Amino acid sequence: MAECSDWSLLHAKVHRTLRSRCLLPRDQRILVAVSGGQDSLCLIKLLLDLQSKWQWHLGIAHCNHQWRSDAAANATYVAQLAQAWNTPFYSETTDRVLRSEAAARQWRYQVLSAIAQKHQYKYIVTGHTASDRAETLLYNLIRGSGADGLQSLTWYRALTPEIGLVRPLLEVTREETAQFCQDMQLQVWEDSTNQDLKYARNRIRQELIPYLHQFNPKVEQTLAQTAEIFHAEVEYLESAAAQLQQNATITNDDATVKLDCLILRNAPLALQRRVIRRVLQQTLQTAPSFAQIEKIITLITAPNCSQTDPLPGGAIAQIKQNCLWIYSSRVEEK
């Protein structure tokens, strides 16, 4: 593996990021998710080269979604790389049909967490880049997401109480990972589905981002930076909303939530919406829509005895004696 003196600019950049953000502490067991594509190959090569400096114990995991005719060959290729790098390798193949990208992702994180748990890896790392972050932001923006969807991919997320997901390449663009693989002569396993324009993701990557380049040649980096700004703001707003929810809650059990309207009315609209969303999420057991949240916001200032039409699952919200009641079904206060 490369000595410090052989490090490229990208090695130095990622080393600095890991240090300043304290993402992957020294002497840890780290499981690297490698698809064989350019981003995860770039990631594993960088981490292998930095390994001795950080005293990590790296492992490689590959998930075979059985989506493409070359899926088994792809898995074998990653296994061969792991062997050549003398690195423990784990792989799993799905035994059911994964119908969507979301289902595939969910299965993948389940599998990765199970491997990490079994082999005592505290960290799973993926090769998500600044380009992925920019694309996720645009994708969510187009679908009408609020700030929470725009913070998109984050540097760290707890997958289980013991295992964290880390994304060390969020400041590196796909152009940089491609160049790195070329410089290091890493053979990339091309994913033919990345070319398929029936997926919105691929159209954003191949059509929208290049178009936006005409307005800003650094659009991926700046959108990734926007996601970073949103991330801190969302964290702040969520902690303020949790505090407001706690202050305003009079009763909270499985069937009924009772909130003090006087406290809610005095809070900024941004926090009111977040509190209502949190409460509805708990009551409806699914993500509430913007329209459902707005109905209840209007109710906060409505006269006594006003109520909403039934929400999904028969839940209703009602104003009584300056309190907002949300019943998960038609259970009225006696």
Ligand SMILES: Nc1ncnc2c1ncn2[C@@H]1O[C@H](COP(=O)(O)OP(=O)(O)OP(=O)(O)O)[C@@H](O)[C@H]1O
């Ligand atoms: N089949 C897989 N096995 C293991 N890890 C995966 C697999 N697919 C994706 N990942 C991990 O998730 C990250 C992001 O996934 P995404 O689907 O966006 O990647 P990709 O387009 O396959 O990227 P890459 O260029 O790294 O292959 C990858 O960089 C990799 O770390």
